[in-house]
Amino acid sequence: MKGSLLRLVTIAQNTLTEALRQRVLNVIFLSGLIMVGGSFFLTNLTFQEEFKFLKDLGYAAISITGTLVALMGAAQLIPAEIERRTLHTLLSKPVHRFEFVLGKYLGLIALITIMLGIMSLMFGAVLYVKEQIVLAGLQGVAESEQGRQVIASVLAQSRDPQLLQALALIWAKLAVITAISVFFSTIATSTIFIVCTTLVVYFIGHLQSVARQVWLQDMHTASFLKNSFLAMVAFLIPDFQTYNLIDEIIAGNNIRWGSTLEILTYSVIYVGVALVTASLIFEDREL
Amino acid sequence: MVPIPSEHKAVETIGLSKKFKLQWRRGYFMALEPLDLVVKQGEIFGLLGPNGSGKSTTIKLLLGLLKPSAGSATVFGLKAGSIEARKRMGFLPENPYFPTFLNGLEVLRYYGKLSGLSGKFLEQRMEELLELVDLQESRHRTLKTYSKGMLQRIGLAQALLHDPDLLLLDEPTAGVDPLGSRQIRDILLNLKKRGKTLLFSSHLLEQVQEVADRVAILHQGQKLREGSLADLLEVPEQIQIKLQSEGHTVEEIRKILTDAGISQVEISKPQMKLEDYFIRSLPERKQGGHV
Numbered sequence: 001m002k003g004s005l006l007r008l009v010t011i012a013q014n015t016l017t018e019a020l021r022q023r024v025l026n027v028i029f030l031s032g033l034i035m036v037g038g039s040f041f042l043t044n045l046t047f048q049e050e051f052k053f054l055k056d057l058g059y060a061a062i063s064i065t066g067t068l069v070a071l072m073g074a075a076q077l078i079p080a081e082i083e084r085r086t087l088h089t090l091l092s093k094p095v096h097r098f099e100f101v102l103g104k105y106l107g108l109i110a111l112i113t114i115m116l117g118i119m120s121l122m123f124g125a126v127l128y129v130k131e132q133i134v135l136a137g138l139q140g141v142a143e144s145e146q147g148r149q150v151i152a153s154v155l156a157q158s159r160d161p162q163l164l165q166a167l168a169l170i171w172a173k174l175a176v177i178t179a180i181s182v183f184f185s186t187i188a189t190s191t192i193f194i195v196c197t198t199l200v201v202y203f204i205g206h207l208q209s210v211a212r213q214v215w216l217q218d219m220h221t222a223s224f225l226k227n228s229f230l231a232m233v234a235f236l237i238p239d240f241q242t243y244n245l246i247d248e249i250i251a252g253n254n255i256r257w258g259s260t261l262e263i264l265t266y267s268v269i270y271v272g273v274a275l276v277t278a279s280l281i282f283e284d285r286e287l
Numbered sequence: 288m289v290p291i292p293s294e295h296k297a298v299e300t301i302g303l304s305k306k307f308k309l310q311w312r313r314g315y316f317m318a319l320e321p322l323d324l325v326v327k328q329g330e331i332f333g334l335l336g337p338n339g340s341g342k343s344t345t346i347k348l349l350l351g352l353l354k355p356s357a358g359s360a361t362v363f364g365l366k367a368g369s370i371e372a373r374k375r376m377g378f379l380p381e382n383p384y385f386p387t388f389l390n391g392l393e394v395l396r397y398y399g400k401l402s403g404l405s406g407k408f409l410e411q412r413m414e415e416l417l418e419l420v421d422l423q424e425s426r427h428r429t430l431k432t433y434s435k436g437m438l439q440r441i442g443l444a445q446a447l448l449h450d451p452d453l454l455l456l457d458e459p460t461a462g463v464d465p466l467g468s469r470q471i472r473d474i475l476l477n478l479k480k481r482g483k484t485l486l487f488s489s490h491l492l493e494q495v496q497e498v499a500d501r502v503a504i505l506h507q508g509q510k511l512r513e514g515s516l517a518d519l520l521e522v523p524e525q526i527q528i529k530l531q532s533e534g535h536t537v538e539e540i541r542k543i544l545t546d547a548g549i550s551q552v553e554i555s556k557p558q559m560k561l562e563d564y565f566i567r568s569l570p571e572r573k574q575g576g577h578v
């Protein structure tokens with residue numbers, strides 16, 4: 001058990017080191033940082049609109065960058081091990097194949113967590129600077145009741161604790177995308193194939209709830225083919241629509257932590273199933 | 288042939304075979320015909336054959352990278368490819384299949400941890416092996432900047448980290464210059480002295496002859512011959528004599544032999560091997576002697 005943990009951590013660390021030394025992933029990350037930082041200069045609206053715009057842009061940048069890193073990371077790093085045959089040397093050591101799959105996944109999740117952390121700090125700094133600028137402009141009205149309300153409104157916008165929930169949801173979404181990408185990388189070696197299939201699942205995932213609804217409604221009347229297809233989508237594809245809660249949070253709607261935790265649990269279960277399946281497939285793969 | 292007791296067998300394959308399915312239902316390709324092979328503990332065993340003869344397939348089957356289509360293989364009595372078997376094996380792949388974004392030290396630390404080593408013991412072992420393969424000065428360079436010979440040597444170091452009893456080497460000197468090749472050969476001979484078993488594949492016959500105790504010759508997935516080099520290479524009707532000439536000319540020696548009634552005498556001045564001559568021609572510092 002202890003040995004297995006050591007091997008998992010070693011593979012995860014090595015994956016993280018490789019990813020951090022990869023030019024492509026660093027360029028994607030830097031672009032994301034520029035997008036988050038640049039959002040500061042793109043606003044010239046009322047302060048309510050400004051904060052909404054900043055949050056929209058900032059979270060979109062974090063989400064897109066994270067998705068690209070999750071997609072490219074898994075699609076590049078695992079097939080590269082197989083193509084370059086470094087996997088032969090690795091598996092000549094007393095390492096279980098599932099440890100390789102899990103280690104790679106954990107390394108990528110560590111990378112995504114670090115990137116998400118840095119981008120969130122950057123975004124927090126952008127919000128703070130904007131808040132200070134807006135507050136400086138309100139110095140004259142601070143004495144009046146209306147002024148105090150405006151200041152409270154600014155602080156509520158810039159220091160909204162629900163933003164942490166949105167970050168947790170982005171992280172969970174990226175964890176699921178990475179798991180899907182890792183799954184496909186255990187059955188294929190082409191980066192383009194893995195990226196494309198993961199994207200297809202991602203897009204279908206946005207229609208999963210519709211497919212599920214239609215399947216449940218028409219189960220007894222629909223043809224076998226239609227039923228099978230809808231059931232397959234409903235069972236195998238994750239419901240990416242559920243992460244749209246992020247938009248609600250950014251719009252300022254009140255979302256319970258309970259709802260966020262439900263989605264996090266759903267994500268963890270999906271990731272678990274995807275990784276177990278990937279490990280089982282990889283166990284029988286000839287190298 | 289005298290049967291080998293099972294406790295003396297490092298590797299045993301019984302009817303081990305591998306066929307690959309061809310795409311689009313075009314049938315199968317037989318990469319390895321049923322192979323019976325025994326490698327004794329403490330010997331250097333060479334798998335010889337041209338490309339596509341089944342050497343690498345055999346090694347991959349022993350490592351568990353491929354699953355056999357039929358037959359079985361054991362390593363020290365353990366199922367080949369199992370975690371327990373791999374704990375007792377070290378592997379040097381044919382080409383430098385290592386993470387090139389790491390430097391020499393990082394690569395050894397990475398593979399050391401995967402082999403179950405850690406802490407001071409691992410650090411000490413890394414130092415010993417860097418010295419053994421003569422790469423102390425290149426330890427902080429990334430593997431991208433290593434030559435083929437250096438990569439083979441760091442590969443040998445990673446294979447030896449956990450002090451395995453059996454070393455599998457896939458073409459260990461392919462593409463390596465004569466000096467690097469001799470360094471690797473010396474390390475292998477040194478390991479044999481320490482009681483390690485070595486199984487290696489090669490198509491460089493002269494180098495195999497220098498180190499192997501026994502060989503098996505494979506061709507198109509079939510074992511054609513197997514035996515000790517002394518038995519396989521002996522020419523039964525001929526005797527080779529090497530003598531110190533001490534002033535005698537070739538003609539005088541030929542006359543002595545023909546006068547004694549020996550026919551078909553072939554006499555020539557012995558020549559050193561080109562590899563020996565090449566290494567002697569290099570400056571002394573480069574000749575090594577690191578083992």
